Amino acid sequence: MNSRVNELITIKEVSELAKVSQATVSRAINGHSSVKEKNRVKVFNAIEQLGYKPNTFAQALASNRSNSIGMLVGSLDGPYFGPLMHNTENIIREERLHLIVTSGQESKTKEVDSIEFLASKKVDGLIIHSDKLSDNELIKIAEDTPASIILNRNIPELAGRCIWIDNELGGYLATKHLIDNGHTKVACITGQMSKVESRDRLQGYRNALAEAGIAYDANLVIEGRFDHEGNHETVHRLMSRNKGFTAIFCQNDNIALAVYNVCSDAKLTIGEDISIVGFDNDTYSQHIRPRLTTVSFPIEQLSYEAAQGVLALINDRAHTITEKLAPELIIRNSVKQLNSDKAG
Template sequence: MTLITIKEVSDLAQVSQATVSRAINGHPTVKESNKLKVFEAIKKLGYKPNSFAQALASNRSNSIGMLVGTLDGPFFGPLMHNAENIIRQKNMHLIVTSGQESRTKEVDSIAFLQSKQVDGMIIHSDKLTDQELITIAQKNPAMVILNRYIPELDKQCICIDNELGGYLATKYLLENGHTKVGCITGQMSKIDSRDRFQGYRNALAEFSIPYDTNLVIEGRFDHQGNHEVVRRLLSRDNGITAIFCENDNIALAAYDICNEKNLSVGDDISIVGFDNDTYSQHIRPRLSTVNFPVVDMGLEAAHAVLAMIDKKSYPFKKRLVPELVIRDSVKKIK
């Protein structure tokens, strides 16, 4: 494939190379007749402008940086995919890096994105403090923060009501007659875990059921160690008839250990998850869970950061609402 040069465009259009460059970058001094000649030549030759040269001319990198927790999994995968779809429609590129549950790596990742002179950033941070994110936002005004609410950055945050989600999951179990409801949290260092746990406690309080620390245990949002955590919870002989798992990965581990202990999910024990991952409707019994609108979060984040870059207003949804998805993993008891 032969690379078409700006000189060939200028020769065909019979204008200077400087005029071609100005026309491509929308410079107002270019005559309309010359502009038409340039774009006709570009179309005929199939010329593709050099992105680096365009960036120099427009003072933009035509890229957006994104910090996520990890580069795999059923949450971050759809988040990145849907954000990138919108960004590519604007002929821009998404540069993604991950924090890997390390404060040092999160700081390093943001410094890396800034070194690339990205036009805007989408940040999902577990380890940085509110003040640290406020300081970063002051230097990077086109910045969207995901899954976290900081009052000082009210117009830059997109989050889900995790507390409401935890409440809906636990309330559903209580409404079905369960009074000994266990809770397996994610890492309590994560704000998602703490908010979902607060929702669990809110539901217990509403039904006048005393909070029992014996019914709660800390797990992880990934797959590491959750099987042993479920074993420990079920070995406490605490009369648990239902478990609220703070994400669907934890629920999968609960299914495995219940099978190991000859407990039938949806009969001997009831389980509700959180996230509504794809596999939750394919395991048996199908998992009742709380839907996390991760697709919406990715789309809204992309639209919001693009609007900030162009200094335009965009009425994005700052607080996404979780919904309970009822399937077959909960039994009603008297």
Template sequence: MITIKEVSELAQVSQATVSRALNGHATVKEANKIKVFEAIEKLGYKPNSFAQALASSRSNSIGMLVGTLEGPFFGPLMHNVENNVRKKNMHLIVTSGQESKDKETDSIRFLQSKQVDGLIVIADRLSDDELIKIAKNTPATIILNRYVPELYKQCICIDNELGGYIATKHMLELGHKKIACITGQLSKLDSRDRLQGYRNALAEFGINYEASLIAEGRFDHDGNHEKVRRLLDRHSDITAIFCQNDNIALAVYDVCSDRGLTIGEDISIVGFDNDTYSQHIRPKLTTVNFPVIEMGIEAANSVLSLVHKDKHQINNKLSPELVIRNSVKKLN
């Protein structure tokens, strides 16, 4: 069995340097890191993860709490977090809260029971005080999609209010005045912030906010079709709809197709997230890009920097961008 001593001798570095390289320490010089991993590959050395954990007082794992384990948002997010965690020879343990406070609490307890070295948390139901307590018990904690003032240096979120604003402003600039909004669950801060951005854009253009033009949908597919039908029945003069995510926009496409309405002609749509399929449906969907890949990379790098006590400037607020395609018509 190959030992760490043999790796150090072949790489011509100390055993401590080999250990630090395996644990992803930033203090290891790049040249030494290359020597270590070339020696590992040549010798076929396989680190004993249990021994590593005992020696470093770490589990070499990161825990992650997400809303659900499926969907076009959480899938890429988890994928990019894991990719970057694995680059540091660590593993990702993921569990979901499923829109339940009890399940979010239970998930955090489970992850902490596994003595994870750090946490990445997306929690809609837990209070700020509960998140502060979690971060106190696991100092290397990063909060996603949430701003907690006491933990502001550990929070990474997108400017959802700006996203709602630029989506609505685009339709207003193209002459639309009767613009409806189908939100996600209003229990979620994302939904409330995007709605506020919608309201800000209306106010800027001198258009009164009408509560009857707002329908509360869901970020998943459940029940959105009925919300769209009810909204169109109530307001036949709607010319545009801001959908707070692309799943909701798909429901609008379906209902409009059933009613013989052409997207981009009879009614205009702007989505949010820039999911993969948004550029493949017809007409291609104008949407707000949620930088989910960047968020995953930033979350991984930030939690690892806290674990290893490295210097890393966390990018706390990511910016959304409007992706203009073919689903909005310019009105005369």
């Protein structure tokens, strides 16, 4: 890079080196779609050579943009939100924008505070993954910030701006796989029932039972958490009910990991004494033994659709998002075949 990084390098110098007008330089810096690709490349090559650092505050005033996108998530870590933020930021940064992320931490007050904080930063668009805000509240936020994408929610009034996974189908696929392998006593450890994905996955579980003519038994269902907190105690409580179940549908792989640990302590063998299906297809699910059969959550696709959707709204360009994403059952070795006519 040019040694003049710390000196005052002007748009005029960039335009002279790139052999384009100063107006073209300004439009390229501010992401205008009217700039031809070859000129955009010239401008940013010149910027790189000169070490030009645009004044972001001046840019924001000139373009009425902050060149940033706000994102609300449930948590700043974990096997779901971590990749979601990482993948989304990668796409946003390709457009020379920045992602500002804040979390709701399962609190409506904190979610509202987070949205207000992002609004105070004059973000150009929002990507919202909310557990606590109502549909009406999200509709109001989308009215205030038209370039908004809502994750994990299907709101008819915001058609074309909502992206969600078919969690009900995922719960159905997991439970049906256990039933197809001869398990008629199938327990379910849910995530927090305050979360829509937990309720949808439970409905999928119930759908699979009903389809197979198996009566729903509330004593086979217990509420856990999607994080690691308290799940070992939850598994112990479920097992102490002595309901004679041969399989458990765990609503995420963290819960399944707790089942593995409790069963190991109790000298029970997963895939023999008890069968398990998880949800999320976390990295470790293929490395634990036996390898975990689980439902794959398309986080990369969710990230892509969210980022491209908000960028299209900001730049007023055509883009049709895929609103409903399909989960996929990943069959491994944690389910025992009890019947003789189905493959496990």
